[in-house]
Amino acid sequence: MAPAPARATLVVFDLDGTLLDTHSDLVESLNHTIAALGLEPVSYDDLTHLVGQGARVMIERACRLRGHPLEADALPPLVERFVAHYAGNMPGRTEPYPGLVAAMDRLSSAGYRLAVCTNKMESLALGLIDKLDLTQYFDAITGGDTFEYRKPDARHLTGTVDRAGGDIARTVMIGDSINDIAVAKNAGVPSIAVPFGYSDVPVSSLDPDQIIMHFDELTPELVERLLREFATKVAV
Numbered sequence: 126m127a128p129a130p131a132r133a134t135l136v137v138f139d140l141d142g143t144l145l146d147t148h149s150d151l152v153e154s155l156n157h158t159i160a161a162l163g164l165e166p167v168s169y170d171d172l173t174h175l176v177g178q179g180a181r182v183m184i185e186r187a188c189r190l191r192g193h194p195l196e197a198d199a200l201p202p203l204v205e206r207f208v209a210h211y212a213g214n215m216p217g218r219t220e221p222y223p224g225l226v227a228a229m230d231r232l233s234s235a236g237y238r239l240a241v242c243t244n245k246m247e248s249l250a251l252g253l254i255d256k257l258d259l260t261q262y263f264d265a266i267t268g269g270d271t272f273e274y275r276k277p278d279a280r281h282l283t284g285t286v287d288r289a290g291g292d293i294a295r296t297v298m299i300g301d302s303i304n305d306i307a308v309a310k311n312a313g314v315p316s317i318a319v320p321f322g323y324s325d326v327p328v329s330s331l332d333p334d335q336i337i338m339h340f341d342e343l344t345p346e347l348v349e350r351l352l353r354e355f356a357t358k359v360a361v
C-alpha cells in the first residue's frame with residue numbers, strides 16, 4: 126500500500142497583537158463599556174495587562190483597575206455592551222501588521238496551511254477577519270469560546286490543528302503573549318513570538334523558540350528550521 130500523503134504543515138496565528146493591530150478599537154470599545162459605570166478611560170499601556178483572556182476578563186480587569194470590582198451579575202450586560210460596540214464598528218482602525226499579508230501569501234503558495242487560535246470570542250474573530258477580507262487564508266479560526274477550554278490549554282491548539290486538517294508534529298504557533306507561548310509548550314510545538322503586540326513582559330522572557338521583529342522574517346525556511354530543531358530537541 127502506498128504511504129499516506131504527508132499532512133500539510135500548519136502555521137497557527139494568535140489574533141490580537143499578532144495578526145492584527147486591534148488596539149485602537151479594543152481601547153475604544155472598552156472605554157465605551159466602562160463609561161456606563163462612570164469609570165475613567167483606560168489607555169493603550171493598560172491594554173497589555175487587560176487583553177489576553179477575551180472580552181469578559183478584559184472588562185473585569187479594567188473595572189478593577191479603575192477601583193470598581195464587579196459583582197458577577199454586573200458582567201453580562203457589560204459584555205453585551207462591549208460586543209455590540211465592537212462588532213458595530215468593525216473593522217474600525219484595525220489592520221494587519223506590516224508584512225503579514227505578504228508572509229501569508231508566501232506560506233500559502235509554498236503549500237502551508239494557516240489557522241487562527243485566539244482567545245477573542247469566535248464570532249468577533251470571524252467577523253473581523255471577514256471584514257478585512259482575510260478569511261480565505263485560513264483553514265480554521267477558533268476563539269476563546271469555540272471549545273470548553275482555551276489558551277493556554279493545549280486542547281485549544283490541538284483542536285484548531287484538527288479542524289485545519291493539520292498535524293501537531295508539523296505545526297508552529299506564533300503569538301504576542303504568554304498564552305501563545307504557553308499553549309505551544311503545552312501542546313509540544315515550536316513557538317514564534319512577535320514583540321509588537323500586547324505582552325506585559327518582554328517576549329524574550331517567555332522563552333519562545335524564535336522571536337521575529339517583522340513578518341518579513343516569517344518564511345517557509347524559518348518554519349522548517351524550527352520544526353527540525355524542535356524535533357531534535359525533543360528527541361534528545
Ligand SMILES: O=C(O)COP(=O)(O)O
Nearest residue numbers: 140141177178179243244
Ligand atoms: O482578545 C483577547 O483577550 C485575546 O486575544 P488573542 O488570543 O487573539 O490575543
Ligand SMILES: [Mg+2]
Nearest residue numbers: 139141142301
Ligand atoms: Mg494576542
